[in-house]
Amino acid sequence: MKYSQFISPVCIFLFTLSPVILSQQPYIKRATTLCDSKNNSTSVLGYTCNGLNHTCQAYLTFRAKTPFNSVSSISTLLAVNSSHLSQINSVPENAIFETNQMVLVPVTCSCSGQYYQANTSYIVQHSDTHLLIANNTFQGLSTCQAIRAQNKIHTKNLYSGTRITVPLRCACATKNQSDDGVNYLLSYLVTWGQYVQRISSIFGVDTGRTLAANSLSEQDSNIYPFTTLLVPLRNPPSSFQVTAPQPPPPRTSGPPQSGGSSRKLIPVFVGALGGGFLALIIGGIVLCVYLGKKGQKPKPVLTTESSESVEKQIVKEENEDSLEFLESISSISQYLKDLFIAQRSMDFAAIKKKNGDVLKEINLLTKINHFNLIRLSGVCFNEGNWYLVYEYASNGSLSHWIQEKSDQKILNWDQRLQIAVDVATGLTYLHCYTSPPHIHKDLNSSNVLLDRDFRAKISNVGLARTAEGQEGLFTLTRHIVGTKGYMAPEYLANGLVSPKLDVYAFGILVLEILTGKEVSLLNEEVDMQVSEVLASDFHEEDGQVYVGKLMDPSLHGNYPEELALLLFKLIGNCLKKDPSDRPNIDDIFQSLSRILTTTRSDCVG
Known part of the structure; x- marks a missing residue:
């Protein structure tokens, strides 16, 4: 008994140390949006330099998306050899990838102080923030915390034309992993509706090894979009693994992620x-x-x-x-x-x-x-x-909630943002995943219905028309129909119809959601204030003043001002006079999804 009492604490002590001995890297979870945090307990600053080697061959994944959808553009963005990139993906050096196609990226991963990283440089664009660069441009291959720490920028804002260093998230195998046959670590970009088991199966890896590599367990295995998951590999990844057909995400998680043909x-x-x-x-x-x-x-x-x-x-x-x-x-x-x-x-x-x-x-x-x-x-x-x-939507139309507010009829920030994401998701399905593509043509707050969970569903879809003609653009000489205030200028003036018609209406719809005013009440004064927000040079202090004037007073200031400003910027892009200057609805969906993820991460934090 005395021996047992003596040995038990020692066993507990060794068990506590086992994760350190195995040198597991902590999964980042939802810490990516806490941009002021310097706590690396969830690897926001990078993976700890604890591997067998200080420099190694590692791999990243990246999803092709305009303007980074070619071998040359992705190679330039991530500072990798274009020849190596084309070889591992089994494509020529002048290849253009399909939208959202997964691309393998070989990098040399090295210790830089306490953390592993592969560095690239980036020139700040107008309206960029640390978070947008990390989550939008680099899709989660870096973090706002790591970019700040790497560049030691002393101003809150980033200014156009500034060249910064972006540390990309990579890691080298530990001695224990090497002894277990692991030769490479791949930083996999997690997207919507994915889970550890499915990602592991893509690369033929045991799920338990992937969980262990990220300090996760079967009881704690949740992963989130815009984060990296380390996948331990015996052999280099192949293009066949990432181009093999993948099952579609759950219906509620958004439109299909495949960039292939609707066929x-x-x-x-x-x-x-x-x-x-x-x-x-x-x-x-x-x-x-x-x-x-x-x-x-x-x-x-x-x-x-x-x-x-x-x-x-x-x-x-x-x-x-x-x-x-x-x-x-x-x-x-x-x-x-x-x-x-x-x-x-x-x-x-x-x-x-x-x-x-x-x-x-x-x-x-x-x-x-x-x-x-x-x-x-x-x-x-x-x-x-x-x-x-x-099907019956028990909470009625969105217009009803905007027009008839009371103490029992106030949508909070999270609900409003989810409604915007839901509408963008439905439009993305119509524009990108029906064959042929369809245009709704009459998107408005009366045609957006809310179910019992306040999830939005677009109605009157049966009146949609196909996107015919060159690039989905054609002329109507008569029969201009729609809802006043939502119709795009090119449609009213010349009868031009394209998917950008729905994008314009979506911008008006989100403006209603944020201001709490129906379109008929968005008077000249409000229009002027919106213009001031959209014309601002993304200086948060000034922009937030304008946002405060515009936001629905019933929110009582319970919203993140920086994210609200991003939404007004998005509205401005949707309302561009030239339809070719407006974003595609898929890009809008991706931007809104990131904002929603940021909102909910901040709430959890």
């Missing part, structure tokens, strides 16, 4: 379309027969303005009446009975009553399926009218 998605959507169309037929039969038997129209509960239709709600009748009616219809199979019974728990559905030819609209709605687009769940034709059955 690659066809096998996935064929099954979804078949099942979805069958559900429409079944749902339509049940609804039509039910309405015919009852001899009554759906009871109107909620109405929104529309030039062609009226939105209504239908409340399920008493269970006894429904089942009695169902039993009396001998032509309906037992399968339909079971389906109807299974859906008894659904209390509400959104009904759109329409006249005329709706087959084109139905055809489109049966081909699209995304969390941020209102779903068509049934179709009925009764007494000369079409009834389109949609």
Whole structure:
């Protein structure tokens, strides 16, 4: 017993030291946005120089994106040999990568003081901040803390034209890892909807080894976008590993990340379309027969303005009446009975009553399926009218929350930002991942509906039109339709329609979300203040004064001023007069996602 009492503390002591002996690097978690922090407990300043060698061959990943989407541009940005980059990715030196294609980057990783890094230089652009350079330009291969520490900049702001050094996150294998057969460490850029097991499988690595390399465990294995995950490798990574088809991210995490053609998605959507169309037929039969038997129209509960239709709600009748009616219809199979019974728990559905030819609209709605687009769940034709059955958004339209604020109807900062991200996600799906691409044409706050969790869903998608012609741009000589205040100048003046039409409307929509004013109330004074914000040279002290004047007073200052300023900058880009100067919706989605991640990281911190 005495021996046990003596040995036990020693065993505990050795167990406590085991992570140090294994030289695991701590995963950065959500610390990337705490730009004033100098605490390296989560490796924000870099991976600790604790490997077997002070200099080694290491690898990074980078996702191609304009303007860094070629061998030469990525090589220049990351200060690597273009020949080596082309060889490891099995492409010629003049190759252009597809958007979001994963690119392998070989680097020489060296100790610089206490931390490993591979250095590159960067010239500060207008509106850059430490955080934007780290998370936007370099996608998380560096951190705002490391950039500040490396350059010892004494001013809060960065100024255009300044050349800075950017330390890229890399590491060398430790003695223990080397003894275990690990020869290289790869700094993998984590994106939305990913997890350690899937990343490990891409490179044929045991999940436990990847967890250990990052001081993670099965109980603590959460990883986040815009961070790096160290993957221990026996052999150099290959282009086949990063170009092999990857499963799509969860539906709620955003649009597909693959930069390939929409045709690659066809096998996935064929099954979804078949099942979805069958559900429409079944749902339509049940609804039509039910309405015919009852001899009554759906009871109107909620109405929104529309030039062609009226939105209504239908409340399920008493269970006894429904089942009695169902039993009396001998032509309906037992399968339909079971389906109807299974859906008894659904209390509400959104009904759109329409006249005329709706087959084109139905055809489109049966081909699209995304969390941020209102779903068509049934179709009925009764007494000369079409009834389109949609999913029900219990919190109504965004315009309702903007126009009728009360103590119980105030959206907080996080909700507003999530709504903006959701709308951008839905538009990205329409613009980039439907075949052919589609333009909504009438995006406004009345066409953005909120579910019970205040997640946004775009409605009236069935009226969208395809992006035809050269680069999705063509001329309409007549039939200019839309909502006043949201229509882009080139559309009003010349009838030009392109995806940038939705981008302009999105800018107005986000302006409404931030100011709490509907578009009709954004008067000349507000317009002038917005112009001042957009014209500012991103000096936070001045910009934040303007932001304070513009933001919805009901927020009571409960928002991060620097991030709000970034949003107004984004709005300014969306509202450029020349449509070619406006960003693509995919770029907008990426920027908003980073801002949302920053907001939630700050809340956790």
